[in-house]
Amino acid sequence: MKKAILYTSTLIALVALAHPALAQSGCSDSPENPTLILAGLAGGVYGLNTLRMRIRARRAPKN
DSSP, X not given: OHHHHHHHHXXXXXXXXXXXXXXXXXXXXXXXXXXXHHHHHHXXXXXXXHHHHHHHHHHSOOO
C-alpha cells in the first residue's frame, strides 16, 4: 500500500511540474520546445533505471 501511495504522489508531482512547461498554445510555437526537454528527461530516467536494474542483477547471488 505504501508503494502505491509513493507512486501516485510521484506521478502527481511530475504532472504538476510538467504542466507549466507547456507553451501558450501548445508545444509547437515554443522557442525552448518543452516536449523535447521532457522526452530527453524521460529517456534519461529510463536509461538510469535500466542501468540500475542491470547492476542489481549482477550483484544478486546466483543459486
